[in-house]
Amino acid sequence: MIGLRLRRALRRLRPEPVRPAILMYHRVASPPVDPWGLAVALERFRDQLDALARRRAILPMDAFVAALKERRLPACAVALTFDDGYRDNVTRAAPVLAAKAAPATVFLTAGAIGGELAFWWDELARMILLQRSQIRYDLVVGGRQVGGDLPAMAPGEAPDPAWRAWQPPRTAREAAYVELWRLLQRVQPVQRADAMEALRRAIPPVPADHEELPMTGDEVARLAAAGIAIGAHAVTHQPLTTLAAAERRAEIETSRSVCRDLVRGPVCGFAYPHGDRDAETIAMVREAGYSWACSTRGALVDPEDYNRFDLPRLVARDVSGAALLRQIEEARP
Numbered sequence: 523m524i525g526l527r528l529r530r531a532l533r534r535l536r537p538e539p540v541r542p543a544i545l546m547y548h549r550v551a552s553p554p555v556d557p558w559g560l561a562v563a564l565e566r567f568r569d570q571l572d573a574l575a576r577r578r579a580i581l582p583m584d585a586f587v588a589a590l591k592e593r594r595l596p597a598c599a600v601a602l603t604f605d606d607g608y609r610d611n612v613t614r615a616a617p618v619l620a621a622k623a624a625p626a627t628v629f630l631t632a633g634a635i636g637g638e639l640a641f642w643w644d645e646l647a648r649m650i651l652l653q654r655s656q657i658r659y660d661l662v663v664g665g666r667q668v669g670g671d672l673p674a675m676a677p678g679e680a681p682d683p684a685w686r687a688w689q690p691p692r693t694a695r696e697a698a699y700v701e702l703w704r705l706l707q708r709v710q711p712v713q714r715a716d717a718m719e720a721l722r723r724a725i726p727p728v729p730a731d732h733e734e735l736p737m738t739g740d741e742v743a744r745l746a747a748a749g750i751a752i753g754a755h756a757v758t759h760q761p762l763t764t765l766a767a768a769e770r771r772a773e774i775e776t777s778r779s780v781c782r783d784l785v786r787g788p789v790c791g792f793a794y795p796h797g798d799r800d801a802e803t804i805a806m807v808r809e810a811g812y813s814w815a816c817s818t819r820g821a822l823v824d825p826e827d828y829n830r831f832d833l834p835r836l837v838a839r840d841v842s843g844a845a846l847l848r849q850i851e852e853a854r855p
């Protein structure tokens with residue numbers, strides 16, 4: 523048996539061939555908490571684009587997929603995507619992209635655009651992780667009773683912007699956030715809305731940062747006019763496999779028509795909310811007339827073996843440009 527360390531050393535001596543990659547961003551921001559690691563700070567985003575522009579060929583998604591189909595995609599190709607439709611994509615990401623002439627696609631949660639409400643996972647993070655006073659709640663989520671009684675934060679105690687929800691929680695608030703998120707993620711949209719309303723009644727509000735809200739229809743039109751492609755990301759951001767077939771189809775088709783109306787042009791791409799998909803859902807996206815779709819499977823694109831309705835993406839984390847390039851080089855198809 524060849525040892526793991528020896529295998530790693532051999533791998534370093536014989537580097538993997540360069541392969542194309544699709545990068546997944548959400549926010550360009552520095553929020554006070556970020557349990558899902560969705561934000562890249564503005565300075566790091568600039569540094570990442572500098573590094574990518576130097577070492578890689580940044581292609582629009584449509585051109586990336588067309589070249590993939592015609593078997594002429596350069597190995598150094600990357601495509602940039604942003605999920606959900608956060609306002610900071612317009613105010614912070616778009617100017618940097620324009621300055622570098624870097625193409626990108628923004629996938630919109632169609633039902634959230636122009637709304638007053640933050641995405642539920644962000645609002646939940648504010649309520650549980652940022653509210654300093656004592657928190658008490660008692661609610662039913664999808665038939666399950668869930669309660670919490672969290673003491674006020676002590677003077678000097680502060681939420682940890684570096685904590686991630688996949689790491690073990692170190693505070694009662696972090697544990698409560700993970701518990702509520704897990705319950706809320708899989709219930710139906712109506713049940714989630716009811717549960718969020720119960721939490722709003724129970725917990726004093728922490729105002730949202732303007733940039734963490736979904737963009738407006740006008741802002742979508744501005745992005746499109748600036749040359750940023752718009753894709754669909756369903757209507758309610760519900761994990762699609764939790765829905766009955768008719769509702770799932772409606773999420774896929776309606777989000778496309780909403781996006782088309784906003785950009786007054788074609789909408790070719792789709793991204794599965796939470797990356798949640800199965801063979802039936804993938805077939806529905808194809809049948810709805812999209813040209814390609816992205817998942818959240820963290821891998822490079824293998825030009826010899828891919829499904830253009832199930833394209834993998836690497837998460838771009840809040841790291842330097844050099845670290846992002848290394849991450850891409852070390853990733854696997």
Ligand SMILES: [Zn+2]
Nearest residue numbers: 605606795796
């Ligand atoms: Zn999303």
